[in-house]
Amino acid sequence: MKNLKFTHSIRSGFDKTLRTKVNNYFEKNNISRYGNGNMIVKTVIMLSIFFIPLIFIGSGMVENTALLFTLYITSGFGMAGVGMGVMHDAIHGSYSKSRAVNRYLGYTMNLIGANSDVWKIQHNVLHHTYTNIEEGDDDINVPFFLRFSPHAKHYWIHRFQYLYVWLFYGLSTISWITLKDFVRACRYNKMGFFDRKSSFTKELLKIAVWKIIYYSYALFLPLIMVPLPAYIVVLAFLGMHFVTGICISLVFQTAHIVPGTEFIHADKKGQIHNEWTLHQLATTSNYAPKSTLFSWLIGGLNFQVEHHLFPNICHVHYKKLSGIVSRTAKEYNLPYNVKKSFFEALLDHIKMLRQLGIQQI
Incomplete structure (x- = not known):
C-alpha cells in the first residue's frame, strides 16, 4: 500500500463548525457521547439471540433437522446483531467511557469467530481513514473476481458480479472465521501495525x-451432541454464517458502493487532495433515516455519514446528530448523501455493481 496522506491545502471551515455544533448539542442537553441504557438492553438481547440457540443445540435436545436449522439461523441473526450493535461501538471506543468496558465488549468479536485486533486495523484504521480509496480501504480491496472500485483492474467476469456477488457476501464470514484473519494479520504485520516488541x-x-x-x-459440541448426521449439522452451521454474511455485507456495502459516492485515487506520491472530513461526506451515504426499528437492529449503521464523521460517538446518538450534520453540510454547499429506504440503497448498490462490471465510472 502507498503511504497515503491527506493534504492540508483545503480548509473549508466545515469541520470546525460541525464539531462545535455537535459539542454544543451534548453540552446543552447534558448527555454523554457514549452508550446509555438502550445499549445495555441491546447488548443483552443480541448476545441472547446469539447464545441461547447455540446452548439448546449443544444440549443435545435438538433432534429435528428443521429445528436445528431454525436455531442456527436465529443465532446467525444474533451474530450479526452482536457484530453491528455491540462490538462495533466497543472497538471504536464509543460504547463506554471506560476503556476496560470497551476492551472486554470488543472481545464479543472474538466470541463470534472473528478477531478484534485484526478488525480494528481493517475497519477503524484503513476503512475509516481511507474510505473508498484504492489500495487504502480494505473493504474495496477484494479478490480479482469482484470489482468495487472504478480504479481496480477490469476483467470480463465483472459484468456478472451483480448476479454472483450474493454468494460471496454469504460466504464472507466463513472466510473470516477460517483464513481471512490470519492472511490479513500477516499483511498488517508487514505494514507495521502490530507491536514490534511482542512476538x-x-x-x-x-x-x-x-x-x-x-x-x-458453535460446531464441535453440536457435532458431538446432536443426534443427526454430521453433514446436517455442518450445513446448518454454514447456514448460520450465510445469514450473518449477507446481513453484514449489505449493511456496510450499501453505504459506500452506490451511485453518488466518490471513489478517490491518490496521486503518484500518495497524496489525497482533499480535507479528510469532506472526503467522508463524498464517499459515504445514509439510508432509511426514518426507520427507528431498522436502525436499532443494525446498530445505527444506516447513519454511516455520522458514523464516519464521529466514530468515537455511540450510534444511539446518530439520528439526532444527522439533523446537525445535514444542515451544516447544506450551509457549506456540501453533499449529504442519503437514500429514503434500505430497499432504495440496495437497488442502487446493484446498479453500481453492474456499472463497475461493464465500464470505468
Whole structure:
C-alpha cells in the first residue's frame, strides 16, 4: 500500500463548525457521547439471540433437522446483531467511557469467530481513514473476481458480479472465521501495525486460540451432541454464517458502493487532495433515516455519514446528530448523501455493481 496522506491545502471551515455544533448539542442537553441504557438492553438481547440457540443445540435436545436449522439461523441473526450493535461501538471506543468496558465488549468479536485486533486495523484504521480509496480501504480491496472500485483492474467476469456477488457476501464470514484473519494479520504485520516488541507468532497463536474456542461451542459440541448426521449439522452451521454474511455485507456495502459516492485515487506520491472530513461526506451515504426499528437492529449503521464523521460517538446518538450534520453540510454547499429506504440503497448498490462490471465510472 502507498503511504497515503491527506493534504492540508483545503480548509473549508466545515469541520470546525460541525464539531462545535455537535459539542454544543451534548453540552446543552447534558448527555454523554457514549452508550446509555438502550445499549445495555441491546447488548443483552443480541448476545441472547446469539447464545441461547447455540446452548439448546449443544444440549443435545435438538433432534429435528428443521429445528436445528431454525436455531442456527436465529443465532446467525444474533451474530450479526452482536457484530453491528455491540462490538462495533466497543472497538471504536464509543460504547463506554471506560476503556476496560470497551476492551472486554470488543472481545464479543472474538466470541463470534472473528478477531478484534485484526478488525480494528481493517475497519477503524484503513476503512475509516481511507474510505473508498484504492489500495487504502480494505473493504474495496477484494479478490480479482469482484470489482468495487472504478480504479481496480477490469476483467470480463465483472459484468456478472451483480448476479454472483450474493454468494460471496454469504460466504464472507466463513472466510473470516477460517483464513481471512490470519492472511490479513500477516499483511498488517508487514505494514507495521502490530507491536514490534511482542512476538507476532504469539499474536497468531492468540487468534488461533480464540477461533478454537468459537468452533468448540458453535460446531464441535453440536457435532458431538446432536443426534443427526454430521453433514446436517455442518450445513446448518454454514447456514448460520450465510445469514450473518449477507446481513453484514449489505449493511456496510450499501453505504459506500452506490451511485453518488466518490471513489478517490491518490496521486503518484500518495497524496489525497482533499480535507479528510469532506472526503467522508463524498464517499459515504445514509439510508432509511426514518426507520427507528431498522436502525436499532443494525446498530445505527444506516447513519454511516455520522458514523464516519464521529466514530468515537455511540450510534444511539446518530439520528439526532444527522439533523446537525445535514444542515451544516447544506450551509457549506456540501453533499449529504442519503437514500429514503434500505430497499432504495440496495437497488442502487446493484446498479453500481453492474456499472463497475461493464465500464470505468
